[in-house]
Amino acid sequence: MTVFVLDNARNQTDANGAQTDASLVDIVEGYRQIVQAAYVGFPIMCVEVDDVNAWSHIEGFVGRLQSGPNRLEKVRLIFSDTGSWIAWNGSPGIIFSTPLSEHFNGFDWIDTDAAATTEVYKIASDRARINAGGTIGSLGTAPVVGAEMLIEAGDTALTLTHNAAAILCPGEKDLPLAPGDRARVRYLGGSVSEVLEVLPGSRMHSISIPVASILPSPNGGCESLTNDSAASTVATLEFLLFSASTANHAQAQLTLPKSYTGGDILVEALLASNGSGNVKVDVRAEAVGAGESPSGWGDAATTTVAVGATAGAQKSTGRLTVTPAGTPAGGEELFVQVKRDAADGTDTAADKMRLYAIIVTIPVSKESDA
Incomplete structure (x- = not known):
């Protein structure tokens, strides 16, 4: 379930990057039809609240969606906050920059180059394909604890270096990723991430x-x-x-x-x-x-x-x-x-x-x- 939570008390940025005083419900509805046609299995709804900064309201809203006999196992919550879009999977998640249309990269792989420190949590998606290969010693800092990413080695082999202060790899050993291999990682805070699982690429x-x-x-x-x-x-x-x-x-x-x-x-x-x-x-x-x-x-x-x-x-x-x-x-x-x-x-x-x-x-x- 993807839920757009829209702040009706603040000017918003529309799909073209322009400021508008109008509610974004109509804008989102247009994208909703496109996304549901392209991504079957991602139902979408729109909700307006007075203040998206009220985290207690948001947490309570998601809690209701994830409880009861018809609970949703996973909720993808997108809400507008001072010109940014934030995705939320059970806990605050990945920041998306405006315009609104960029949110939909959250369903796609985004290519990026490798570096000793790769800020994978800052790209406009929860899936990063790293093409340049090499060795990565840090995945950077996520906006919130608990954010998760899926990393794929692109055309060149990639190595995640085990470091208790940066990346916790299985077995406390460096993790080599062959082209096409994937690693699911989670941010623990303090610039530290852990590898949750490795998905072979073949x-x-x-x-x-x-x-x-x-x-x-x-x-x-x-x-x-x-x-x-x-x-x-x-x-x-x-x-x-x-x-x-x-x-x-x-x-x-x-x-x-x-x-x-x-x-x-x-x-x-x-x-x-x-x-x-x-x-x-x-x-x-x-x-x-x-x-x-x-x-x-x-x-x-x-x-x-x-x-x-x-x-x-x-x-x-x-x-x-x-x-x-x-x-x-x-x-x-x-x-x-x-x-x-x-x-x-x-x-x-x-x-x-x-x-x-x-x-x-x-x-x-x-x-x-x-």
């Missing part, structure tokens, strides 16, 4: 490749794209058909995200058959970069999938760990091959196999590749 990004983007291999390939000729009243299933007697395969291509961290890639194939039994599926991959040529697939990840007798009933190989051949890196092309090894003794399904889609899951270090 994330998994899934890319779905529909069957229309998967091609039969030129040699030993499966049959061409077809469909189940369903009536217009239901969805039409498109698929590639794989022989029930000989090994045949198909391949797909995608570009690895720029923030790909290296290492194994997970591949899942969605498939079906028209009869019961097992199908044996092999998945391989190869990465090809600028100036390189394909040289051969990596080792196969193999599984056997029990298919049902119901025609077209979707099954999954589950996520198979695939090690691509080559030297995969962000921005390179990744080729993925899906093979039905019908000649293998473990493949017992007497009917052709359908391939509906491939889902490739890749470890990345950032939320965005933009």
